[in-house]
Amino acid sequence: MAEKVNEFTFKLANFLIEEDGRLFAFSISGFIAYLTLSLVNKGLTGSTKDQLIDLLNCNFSNIEISNTRSRMENQCTDLLRMNQFSKIGSAKSAIFHSKPVMEIFSQIALEYYDTEMRSVDPTNNDLQQARINAWGNTLLEVPYTNIFVESYNEELSLLIMNEYFARFKWKIPFHPQATRRGFFKDIGMNEIAVNFLKKVEYLKYYNDTALGASIVFLSLEEYDTYGAIVLPYPDNNIQDLLRKIKSQKIYVWFHDSDAIRIELHLPEFELVNRISLKPFLEHNKLSSLFNKNGADLTNMIKNGAFINDYMHVSSIRLNDKGSYVTTATEDPRRSYTSSKTLKFIADKPFILYFYDKSNNLILYISVVTTPFNYYKK
Numbered sequence: 001m002a003e004k005v006n007e008f009t010f011k012l013a014n015f016l017i018e019e020d021g022r023l024f025a026f027s028i029s030g031f032i033a034y035l036t037l038s039l040v041n042k043g044l045t046g047s048t049k050d051q052l053i054d055l056l057n058c059n060f061s062n063i064e065i066s067n068t069r070s071r072m073e074n075q076c077t078d079l080l081r082m083n084q085f086s087k088i089g090s091a092k093s094a095i096f097h098s099k100p101v102m103e104i105f106s107q108i109a110l111e112y113y114d115t116e117m118r119s120v121d122p123t124n125n126d127l128q129q130a131r132i133n134a135w136g137n138t139l140l141e142v143p144y145t146n147i148f149v150e151s152y153n154e155e156l157s158l159l160i161m162n163e164y165f166a167r168f169k170w171k172i173p174f175h176p177q178a179t180r181r182g183f184f185k186d187i188g189m190n191e192i193a194v195n196f197l198k199k200v201e202y203l204k205y206y207n208d209t210a211l212g213a214s215i216v217f218l219s220l221e222e223y224d225t226y227g228a229i230v231l232p233y234p235d236n237n238i239q240d241l242l243r244k245i246k247s248q249k250i251y252v253w254f255h256d257s258d259a260i261r262i263e264l265h266l267p268e269f270e271l272v273n274r275i276s277l278k279p280f281l282e283h284n285k286l287s288s289l290f291n292k293n294g295a296d297l298t299n300m301i302k303n304g305a306f307i308n309d310y311m312h313v314s315s316i317r318l319n320d321k322g323s324y325v326t327t328a329t330e331d332p333r334r335s336y337t338s339s340k341t342l343k344f345i346a347d348k349p350f351i352l353y354f355y356d357k358s359n360n361l362i363l364y365i366s367v368v369t370t371p372f373n374y375y376k377k
Helices: 002-017 030-042 047-055 066-077 082-087 103-113 125-136 238-244 247-255 278-283
Strands: 026-028 089-097 115-119 158-166 180-185 191-208 213-219 225-232 258-267 269-276 307-318 342-345 350-356 361-368 372-376
Touching (some): 002 026, 002 030, 002 238, 002 247, 002 278, 002 361, 026 269, 026 307, 030 047, 030 089, 030 103, 030 307, 030 361, 082 361, 103 115, 180 258, 191 247, 191 342, 213 258, 225 238, 225 247, 278 307
Parallel strands (some): 089 115, 158 307, 258 342, 269 372
Antiparallel strands (some): 026 361, 089 158, 180 191, 191 213, 191 258, 213 225, 225 350, 269 307, 350 361
8 A cells, every 4th residue: 555655656746846847846745645535536436436546556447346346446545544644744634515515425534534524605715715714724833824815717616625744853853053054056056055954873874876866864753754865866866866766666775774874964944835736637637527527526525516626735844853843852962974974965956755664655755956945836
């Protein structure tokens, strides 16, 4: 199951990095998107359901017995739970609907997917924005207030919202007195002044000569959870690297890594994103989800419905203590470089993903092409 989620995460990340023909920095949880689409799948019947199952890599159409096939497809998407994200952050999800919802679907959404079903006015934009933003503001300590600013010419039938942010502590924080100003060379080769965190410590390290990248793992306070920094070689770039990463690499990188003494320089950064997954789903042959007479969602909504949009609102604010935290559990350690210390300087575009080692699962990924981004799509 984790391998399917990881593959989905990289598929989504590869699509987003070049959306609209331009490269941008973003943070997103493919894990949350995968589980939310698994829930949508339960509301579907017909050909669109098959296409969505294909995207989730849970298609067992080669099995001839329909009951067995359905059971295996359900098991494929039912093994993970949304509360696993709490290891590295806070999240909430809702499906806003303007027509009566099927009671059994509402129960499944809340019990198994931590997703609320919220009614909304079908045509009044002011009422829609007020209700959706009031719900969004109940997730505290995030850098955004109004998560929904759209207005639709047609009725609002279904709007799916995932709102979350990375909140975690490093197991051993960076020493604040070691922070220095430096320059990060962004995807456009512009030099941006930024604070660089520094620590010298024994860290798990893997040098992937086949993919042209170096990987360092930082322990989080949560047991068996890590931040993995993936830095392309000087003659490689982040787009090509991202295309080549497969789920099995995630396992190899961690389990074949060695603990070596590293002088790590990591930029402070903040990424705030409001991203529609509608283009991604349309790109993957799921346009019918967004058409009035397209997908059959009668297992979710009485008399059927269509999806207006599917939005992710997310953020990460990385500093010496972690993300969105002000105090550290342990005191930072001062240590010094020696001749046997490997320097690892993330001063150009890199990938940072948060990894649940016990499940070999990526919970959240940041593609850092610039240290500050308030991208809204």
